[in-house]
Amino acid sequence: MEIGTLDIKIIKIHRLAQDSRIKAFVDLGINDALLIKGIRIVQGKKGLFVSMPVEKGKNERWYERVRCMNQDIRSLIAGKVLEAYSV
Secondary structure (H helix, E strand, O other): OOHHHOOEEEEEEEEOOOOOOEEEEEEEEEOOOEEEEEEEEEEEOOEEEEEOOEEEOOOOOEEEOOOOOOHHHHHHHHHHHHHHHHO
């Protein structure tokens, strides 16, 4: 898949309190065909990073609900999300 064929649009950014480690939840659309809800912007030790939606399992571990199979796509999504958050 060519990365250039993806049209990524930020649908909604829900910003949280400044003292929270989680800074925002983001919903985004891809090619007007796929909606991903609940992407998180998190303040880590080395700065902000993007975390895909997660769900807690019965074993109390956290599991990604959406996973990028390609690092270039993940980087593209993270870049768009952080760019929209910074505005």
